Amino acid sequence: MELKNALKRRSYEALTPYRGKEWEKMLNECGLLDKYERVVEGLRHGFHLGIPVVNTTFTPPNHRSVKRYAEAFQTIVQQELKTQRYLGPCTAQEMEQLIGLFQSSPISLIPKAGRPGKFCAIHNFSHPYEPKGSVNSINTHISTEEFPCTWGMFSTIWLLVARLPPSSQVSIRDVAEAYRTIPAHPNQWPGLVVKLGDDNSYAINTCNDFGLVSGGGAYGMVADAELDIFRRQGMGPASRWVDDHFFVRILWTHLAEYNAKRKKWCGEIKVNGGHIQERSRIWYKGKPLASRHAEEFDEDMEVELRDLTTERGANSEAEPFCYNDDDIDQLSAKLGTIWEKSKTVHFQAIVPFLGLSWDLDRCTVSLLEEKQAKYLHAIKEWKSREQHTLEQVQGLYGKLLHTTLVIPKGRAYLTKLESMLGTFNDRPFVLHHAP
Numbered sequence: 070m071e072l073k074n075a076l077k078r079r080s081y082e083a084l085t086p087y088r089g090k091e092w093e094k095m096l097n098e099c100g101l102l103d104k105y106e107r108v109v110e111g112l113r114h115g116f117h118l119g120i121p122v123v124n125t126t127f128t129p130p131n132h133r134s135v136k137r138y139a140e141a142f143q144t145i146v147q148q149e150l151k152t153q154r155y156l157g158p159c160t161a162q163e164m165e166q167l168i169g170l171f172q173s174s175p176i177s178l179i180p181k182a183g184r185p186g187k188f189c190a191i192h193n194f195s196h197p198y199e200p201k202g203s204v205n206s207i208n209t210h211i212s213t214e215e216f217p218c219t220w221g222m223f224s225t226i227w228l229l230v231a232r233l234p235p236s237s238q239v240s241i242r243d244v245a246e247a248y249r250t251i252p253a254h255p256n257q258w259p260g261l262v263v264k265l266g267d268d269n270s271y272a273i274n275t276c277n278d279f280g281l282v283s284g285g286g287a288y289g290m291v292a293d294a295e296l297d298i299f300r301r302q303g304m305g306p307a308s309r310w311v312d313d314h315f316f317v318r319i320l321w322t323h324l325a326e327y328n329a330k331r332k333k334w335c336g337e338i339k340v341n342g343g344h345i346q347e348r349s350r351i352w353y354k355g356k357p358l359a360s361r362h363a364e365e366f367d368e369d370m371e372v373e374l375r376d377l378t379t380e381r382g383a384n385s386e387a388e389p390f391c392y393n394d395d396d397i398d399q400l401s402a403k404l405g406t407i408w409e410k411s412k413t414v415h416f417q418a419i420v421p422f423l424g425l426s427w428d429l430d431r432c433t434v435s436l437l438e439e440k441q442a443k444y445l446h447a448i449k450e451w452k453s454r455e456q457h458t459l460e461q462v463q464g465l466y467g468k469l470l471h472t473t474l475v476i477p478k479g480r481a482y483l484t485k486l487e488s489m490l491g492t493f494n495d496r497p498f499v500l501h502h503a504p
Contacts, residue, residue: 101301
């Protein structure tokens with residue numbers, strides 16, 4: 070009865086740290102309510118994540134890593150139950166009585182890089198890979214194109230940085246447990262059930278999760294709405310890659326000139342195609358570059374930046390920038406955004422983003438030192454083996470491909486690895502010699 074009542078309450082009020090009424094109010098004040106109506110509804114009632122009606126109860130076992138790291142798994146489960154993002158536990162029979170037929174997806178535990186003893190729980194919503202009777206994976210039914218959002222890709226960030234006025238600074242903010250801040254609509258719950266162990270024990274996961282192909286877009290829609298609110302308050306320019314936010318501030322002495330440039334770019338965006346959706350990515354197309362590619366923006370540039378420092382009556386000589394960390398924190402608190410403090414980089418000229426080091430004063434970008442060491446070690450390991458699995462080829466190729474963002478000519482040296490990727494066919498564990 071207690072669990073039934075908890076589910077009933079949750080169906081009336083979605084669980085999220087975001088303050089939905091404040092979002093609706095601010096989006097309305099900013100003239101963004103129509104653009105983000107889906108976000109307002111999602112924060113109020115939960116988001117539709119593309120999960121279909123479940124017609125057969127299906128509960129495959131979790132990945133063997135759950136047994137291997139049993140204590141860590143139980144710690145994660147207890148934390149999820151404590152925060153009430155998981156509701157339960159209950160048996161399969163009780164679950165069907167509560168929400169009807171349901172489907173669970175295998176959980177894997179992945180060690181967090183650089184954090185010994187810490188794990189990330191990943192739900193494999195692509196299981197089963199082949200239909201089992203009438204059962205298909207949850208992800209089979211989801212189209213990522215229905216969950217479009219912006220992505221602050223390298224092509225977007227370098228253009229932003231290259232055009233900043235002198236002495237600009239960046240702050241990096243990371244949203245705490247970003248995916249888990251997004252509530253799922255009650256009609257999505259039957260496809261989000263969690264198997265808690267080998268015994269007949271289950272819980273209902275009521276929030277967005279890693280592993281859903283719609284997960285990034287569902288969070289991304291909310292993040293886009295939030296960044297647009299920040300922009301409408303005059304803060305920026307700003308961008309993001311998933312939950313990592315890239316807040317730029319400029320000197321107030323450059324504000325008028327920079328706003329004039331933004332107005333010019335806004336006009337060019339309108340002339341050259343404006344809002345573009347490619348699969349699940351939203352971007353704004355500017356004028357053609359010498360490389361024949363177009364400028365890629367992640368905002369329409371229609372909003373002017375403001376000098377919030379002067380507006381609040383502060384001494385512009387003591388505070389020469391248009392806004393500060395407190396401005397970000399105050400608006401974030403109003404919206405209910407929680408930043409992962411350990412990952413915050415306060416305003417400065419050199420910051421890490423996208424695995425790269427961005428130096429605004431020198432207008433350069435380079436591979437982070439820890440990435441350099443990691444990639445060199447990967448090359449050394451590769452050379453120590455004569456034969457390699459598909460996973461090993463993919464791992465080295467991905468690392469070296471990342472370096473070509475800062476060493477474009479290096480792409481020509483990856484052709485043999487690219488050829489090797491195509492030799493495995495459907496036998497990924499068979500060892501192959503490097504070409």
